[in-house]
Amino acid sequence: MKKIIKGLLLGVSLLLLTSCQGQTTEKQPLPTTNRKEETGKIVSTGRVDEAEYQAVMIDGKYEISQARTLSASYLNSHYNLANFESGLLTLSKENYSVDSYLFREGQLLDKQTIMNWLDRKSKDNPTGLNPESEGEPLVVQQVLEQDYLDKKTQKLAGISLGIAVNQVDYSQDPARNIDQETALTVGKQAAQTVIEHLRQIEAGANVPITVGIFEQATKDDIAGGAYLLKGMTKGSEVTKWTEVKEEYITLPVPEGETNSATKDGISNKYRDFKEMVQGFFPNLSGFSAIAHYQDKKLDKMVIKIETKYYSETEIISFTQFVGKNLLSSLNIPGEIEVQINSIEGPQAFIVKKANENTISSHIFN
Incomplete structure (x- = not known):
């Protein structure tokens, strides 16, 4: 019964999130990349569903992500939001067993870094993942990080990255369609940029990274989007992408x-x-x-x-x-x-x- 109530409350909470597709142009200096692992006492939440991860709490408190509000702000519907987050959890289970790993909200990628990535590339924003020209549609819509800690050592032992790409860019009027091949190509390039960034952070230098590329559905599609590709890093790159057969x-x-x-x-x-x-x-x-x-x-x-x-x-x-x-x-x-x-x-x-x-x-x- 706890599982049932938990599932319903999750659905209700997602419905309360405000969704829009606005982009920000605010720029701030990028953070230093020598972030280390947390040193506080780690305990887990426990679980009522054996198919799900136990989550991490540091010094008795649940660790929220620095970028926790971005997915709700940038994705165009709560249906896309739900599929983007839950789908990455599903991909993670293929590489990080729920019995051997603990889940933690992403701690290595900060909010401003992700916001800069999601904006257009420019002289003032050289790290932008989207095309510089206003005549081209915005393709990369969101970057999501999930962390996985080894249950025995309680150290970071795996990272999962979700890269959301657009099927339709609503940032301009009229909206512009994006063909899937172009979206996936840009998504792969974005994934490579994020991986290289994580490798410069001490805590993310050597851990395996699971990557999924998610195609965001149109804003009136109540089914939401789905993951199209998945991959696993070998060093600092994904050497092989595999189709995700999900609908x-x-x-x-x-x-x-x-x-x-x-x-x-x-x-x-x-x-x-x-x-x-x-x-x-x-x-x-x-x-x-x-x-x-x-x-x-x-x-x-x-x-x-x-x-x-x-x-x-x-x-x-x-x-x-x-x-x-x-x-x-x-x-x-x-x-x-x-x-x-x-x-x-x-x-x-x-x-x-x-x-x-x-x-x-x-x-x-």
Whole structure:
């Protein structure tokens, strides 16, 4: 139950973040690059989910990143923000085991350095990662650092970098499309610059660095963007980039489109489930779903239902109906999460874990 409440609170907190795509031109001197590891007493948060990292606390306090507000400020939607951060965690687990490493918010890259990178290259800003000419679109939209400490030594033993590139540049009117090949080329170059910077910092000089290049979706896409490439450093460069086979798909898929959700029939199953629920409970103001695929296989589906039911009995009846029919109508192998909300806030939460035929639910009083 703690896991369920934790997941819902995370989703609610993300919805409260303000998203925009403004760029700043403020310049300040770059910081020195001899930053060392923290020397305070390290403890972990513990965990309620064995699939997730324990996080680091220094001297009894959670360490926040110096650049903690940038992702929310620069990415164009909370959907992109959620996928950017959680996707990098997923890539990290391939190289840093949750049982052997502790998670720490990025501590080596400071806010001003990242802001300078995200601006255009110029005489006043020679480190800018975006094209100097105003006639060219802004490609690099965000840089995210995550740190991983060895559980036994409690020393920094791995870094993960997320480089977010744009599919559309909204900084000028009209907005400009960016072809994927160009975005990935610029993203790789940006990754190389950030890696070289980290190698100049004492704490980051020798640790392995996992890198992912994330394509930000358009601002009206409720599925959000996804990682396209991943790599691992060998020395001070990534010698091999590998495709990340990941998709976030809005359901149901429009007629005429083809993707993983149409090929495996999930889109049609969801459409039938949605129509059946709406048939019995017509007083709904919203009904949407996002399917997450990895390697062409459904990993998780998140369904959000907005209701106009307010009495306790209405909410209980509706939750029981949805939960029961979830098993019969959406009998799929991946995890399913249903968030039931009203204009006043969350009302109920239902979860079916992957490859299981039982559900868990919670109704908020």
